[in-house]
Amino acid sequence: MTSRFHLIASMLLAAYAGICGATDATVTVHVEADHPGPKIDRNIFGQFAEHLGAGIYGGVWVGRDSPIPNVRGIRSDVVAALRALKVPNVRWPGGCFADEYHWRNGIGPEDKRRSTLNANWGGAVEPNSFGTHEFMDFIEQIGAEAYVSVNVGSGTPREAADWLEYMTAPTAIDSGKERVANGHPEPYRVRFLGIGNESWGCGGAMTPEYYVSQLRIFSRYVRNYNPSQAGEAAMRRIAVGPDGGSTDYTEAVMRAWREKVWSWDIEGLSLHSYTVGVWPPRHPSTDFGEGEYAFMLKQTLAMDGLISKHTAIMDRYDPDKKIALVVDEWGAWLAPLPGSNPHFLVQQNSLRDAILASLNLNIFARHADRVRMANIAQMVNVLQAMIMTDGPRMVLTPTYHAFRMYVPFQDSTLLPVHGDAGIYAFGDSSLPRTDMIAARDARGSVWLAITNLDPNRSVTLRAAITGMRPVEAIGEVLTAQRVDAVNTFQRADLVVPRPFRSGARDGLLALDIPAKSLVVIQVIE
Ligand code: AHR
Numbered sequence: 001m002t003s004r005f006h007l008i009a010s011m012l013l014a015a016y017a018g019i020c021g022a023t024d025a026t027v028t029v030h031v032e033a034d035h036p037g038p039k040i041d042r043n044i045f046g047q048f049a050e051h052l053g054a055g056i057y058g059g060v061w062v063g064r065d066s067p068i069p070n071v072r073g074i075r076s077d078v079v080a081a082l083r084a085l086k087v088p089n090v091r092w093p094g095g096c097f098a099d100e101y102h103w104r105n106g107i108g109p110e111d112k113r114r115s116t117l118n119a120n121w122g123g124a125v126e127p128n129s130f131g132t133h134e135f136m137d138f139i140e141q142i143g144a145e146a147y148v149s150v151n152v153g154s155g156t157p158r159e160a161a162d163w164l165e166y167m168t169a170p171t172a173i174d175s176g177k178e179r180v181a182n183g184h185p186e187p188y189r190v191r192f193l194g195i196g197n198e199s200w201g202c203g204g205a206m207t208p209e210y211y212v213s214q215l216r217i218f219s220r221y222v223r224n225y226n227p228s229q230a231g232e233a234a235m236r237r238i239a240v241g242p243d244g245g246s247t248d249y250t251e252a253v254m255r256a257w258r259e260k261v262w263s264w265d266i267e268g269l270s271l272h273s274y275t276v277g278v279w280p281p282r283h284p285s286t287d288f289g290e291g292e293y294a295f296m297l298k299q300t301l302a303m304d305g306l307i308s309k310h311t312a313i314m315d316r317y318d319p320d321k322k323i324a325l326v327v328d329e330w331g332a333w334l335a336p337l338p339g340s341n342p343h344f345l346v347q348q349n350s351l352r353d354a355i356l357a358s359l360n361l362n363i364f365a366r367h368a369d370r371v372r373m374a375n376i377a378q379m380v381n382v383l384q385a386m387i388m389t390d391g392p393r394m395v396l397t398p399t400y401h402a403f404r405m406y407v408p409f410q411d412s413t414l415l416p417v418h419g420d421a422g423i424y425a426f427g428d429s430s431l432p433r434t435d436m437i438a439a440r441d442a443r444g445s446v447w448l449a450i451t452n453l454d455p456n457r458s459v460t461l462r463a464a465i466t467g468m469r470p471v472e473a474i475g476e477v478l479t480a481q482r483v484d485a486v487n488t489f490q491r492a493d494l495v496v497p498r499p500f501r502s503g504a505r506d507g508l509l510a511l512d513i514p515a516k517s518l519v520v521i522q523v524i525e
Contacts, residue, residue, distance in 0.1 A: 053344025099153030106131020122343025
């Protein structure tokens with residue numbers, strides 16, 4: 001039955017191509033709506049908020065007495081914007097910062113908190129005004145889950161265990177009582193626990209074997225006591241994993257997991273991989289041309305091979321795919337904006353970033369059976385941010401809009417897509433012209449996300465969808481005049497989604513996808 005549908009779809013496509021005359025800017029695809037794949041876990045749309053530059057202070061936290069509208073010190077404009085993204089989880093407090101963070105500095109009366117130095121990020125003064133309670137308040141305001149990274153590098157298992165106990169223990173014991181005294185009777189929910197950060201680098205430059213010995217101990221003793229987190233809701237522990245293509249951590253952690261004894265466990269392995277080009281980052285985030293555009297997109301597409309490489313190793317140790325690959329730092333890492341503090345990792349965010357984000361999200365979705373969580377770096381004011389702020393001003397970046405357009409894909413079911421993506425070539429770079437995923441949401445609607453990488457030519461995309469006779473497609477398109485177009489505080493509307501609507505002919509969707517654009521549509525029968 002299935003193959004007959006495929007045949008019919010192919011015949012329809014062939015007939016349509018005959019009528020219209022295929023050009024090289026025409027792409028034909030076939031969506032197998034009757035072959036549901038894995039779930040696209042909503043956690044792949046996760047965020048990362050580190051104490052770094054204005055990522056927290058200024059970007060999220062303005063303080064209770066600020067003239068900037070806030071709720072208990074957390075800025076309301078940022079909260080409202082993030083709510084629209086349905087952010088599934090926020091990773092905090094770092095990053096490299098996490099392995100030097102001592103949680104006790106960030107609890108208790110604000111005027112009594114110790115200030116410290118943020119040694120990783122420019123030696124900035126860390127007032128510790130934004131600590132555990134403020135983070136938990138923030139994620140509750142935006143409706144997200146907590147992904148807390150504990151300090152393995154300069155901390156101890158006891159410090160980390162005490163932190164989790166403080167956050168999750170019942171009020172019958174002293175740590176719970178202390179939390180109550182600081183204003184929160186209910187145990188907090190900690191859905192995800194990061195056991196260290198980049199332990200191969202800023203997190204202690206540990207050999208894989210040394211890290212594994214730490215992992216066993218932290219995994220055992222850093223417990224979650226929240227009674228509501230039993231069974232399916234249990235905290236998931238994420239081990240440090242590979243740095244890009246290096247496989248030593250992947251092998252060591254997965255081997256240890258396969259050979260583990262009953263007393264410890266993990267549920268995820270982290271992968272960090274940025275789209276950088278060269279290190280240290282020197283590709284500009286503004287005023288670049290097509291060469292830079294094509295180069296960075298080609299670089300970002302390497303994420304697919306990286307995930308396949310680590311997945312192949314994980315499959316050897318874990319054929320049942322119990323351990324998730326968690327890409328908890330990804331995104332474009334570009335040259336610091338001229339005039340900004342280079343330690344604060346401030347960069348602009350252009351249409352190119354939105355396209356780059358869509359390509360990564362599509363890659364994660366296509367690997368949904370293994371990649372069940374990801375966190376773009378970072379949420380506000382740092383690297384490939386969703387939001388940029390300047391005092392009371394806030395602007396939503398093109399990447400923000402891409403994330404907002406992908407909301408229907410959260411917890412949807414991936415559908416296979418076949419077809420010829422076409423080719424976009426620039427200089428030595430040859431890239432697919434189009435990239436696409438399809439999925440069915442919980443209400444049964446089919447959604448397509450289509451990216452046209454070609455900055456010069458629109459693409460006519462013809463889509464046959466097995467088991468459906470579409471009449472139209474309704475959604476949004478994100479594009480701009482130039483690939484380096486950005487939104488600024490003065491002109492916040494240069495790269496914003498616009499309505500998109502297209503018809504169908506003879507049961508096939510016929511979509512004109514503008515050059516350098518992302519289109520997300522719902523298929524209407
Ligand atoms: O996101 C910035 C930094 O990049 C993080 O702190 C670190 O984990 C990574 O190297």
